Amino acid sequence: MQLQWLNDVLVLLEEGNMSRAAARRNITQPAFSRRIRGFEDWLGVTILDRRTNRVEISEALSSNEDEIRALIRRLGELRTKIAQFAPTRTTVEIAAQHAPIFSTFPDMALRARRAFPGLQFRIRAGNLNDCVSMFLRGDTGMLLCYEAERVGPLAFGPDVRRGRWGTDYLIPVIGGALRYTVRDTGDIPADTPAIVYPEDSYFGQVLSRNERAFGTSGFSANPFSVTAFSSGLRELALKGLGVGWLPFSMAHREIESGALISLAHRYGQEPLEVAIYADRRAEMTQTLMTLWAAEGGGQPG
Template sequence: MKIEWIEDFLALIEAGTFSQGAERRHVTQPAFSRRIRQLEEWLGVELIDRHSPRLTLLPHAQAYEASLRDWLAHLYALRGRIRADAAHGPRGILTTQHTLTVSYLPRLLLYFRRHAPQARLQVKSSDRNECIRDFQRGAADLLLCSEPDGAPLFVERTNVQRVQLGTEQLVPVCAADLFGQPVFDLDSKAPLPVIGYEPNSFLGGMLSSPYWLDLQRHYDIELVCETSFTIGIRELTLSGLGIGWLPHGLIESHLLTGKLVSLAERLGGPMLMVACYRQPDVGAASVDTLWESLHDRPPKV
């Protein structure tokens, strides 16, 4: 099987006719038709309904079109990585949770670019639990994550290296009114509308007892929305729909511009640590370089 046959088939779908597909692929129509036939012979099935006056894919061809596109994209990406690794050496792989991808990672990558420009790095952004699993099974060299204050990960694995990059607070915030004041009055007897986290999420766990229980002792809480999507909580909070608890790094600019108002002075908020972990015995030169730079002067969380 030749990759060009898959390219031909996808070009045929996009063009809509054999003649236009051949033109896209810069071959004659007979040669183009022959290559479509060769793909069908290799697969052992027909892909085109040749009894139809218009180009019509058979049902199984329609069902697997997206898979063929994905396979081809992955193959080209793999080729690019192999070429880059051969030319420059293997890359380090850093996995991090979605929230840090938005709040802290851009500053960290700019720091790496300035202080370790020769080090090659690939970033994978996932749910926090998935990031930890990837790191544990060796699918990532570095793990950047948030942790409960005073409760680092992997304490039982003495060979896993760790560097703490800073702390940040889960800040209770709400939208501001025209005068820059909170749109919700904490002293009123009205229920406080809350944009909350799903209980089984990491940040949901951070807000659970004793913090949440203590809050409920003092305020009547009305749960407006519950989600593990941190960016969604920020947007709902900006819309004035309720009070949300968000990592400071994610809302720093909104606090400075006055779009959000901190309620931390009245409501407090749990503290988070941000740390980076390194797999033991990782020999890639890029990982060594990046790890050394993390011990120098990385940007503040």
């Protein structure tokens, strides 16, 4: 099997047309067709229906487009690792939600580098579902995420070990000129603009389930912006564009300086755990789990 065949197939899926796909690959259509046949011969399955006037791509191929992309990426990374191998260097790949990348990972990385000076990290950011998929596919050896206490930990098999870095809280904050709308009681006007999370995001699901005001569009009278990126939400809140919910670890400096005001005493807070998951079969991930769980105050599972 040749890597170029996978790239050919991916371009074909993107274009949905043999002529356009061949043009993107800078080869003639007959040559492109021969390469697709080579892939079919290796696969032992026909992926194109050539019996009609137009070529049709089989559903078996199109339904696995994400897996093909992941395989191409992993093969490319493997080639790079072999070509640039250094015996004293170890790289750990981590799938991580955007929020803990900003709020907790820098401290985790510093502690890991003190213990293992040659250690390198590759972070793959995404929403929780994407991160879980990357971890389960084996694209990464570790998963870093927030977990709401009311929801509980993710369910993985016995080959996955769970550790806890620490605890956090999801709190509502307000900044900019909107700070001056906060009343002595801690209330803010019901029509205050809100920077909300999508309801299908992890934080959105947590806030919506508990009917938290200003958390999602369904519980906000005036949603100004919808974003799943907590770091972007923080910047919008600092500019006074709306009230939004943030992990306390991402907002505590701004709260201490007065740039943001916490509304947790009036609108509540959501307890979070910073969870780490690792493949038990990888030695370095297990070593890091033990280090982080011990220093973070949690217990490895």
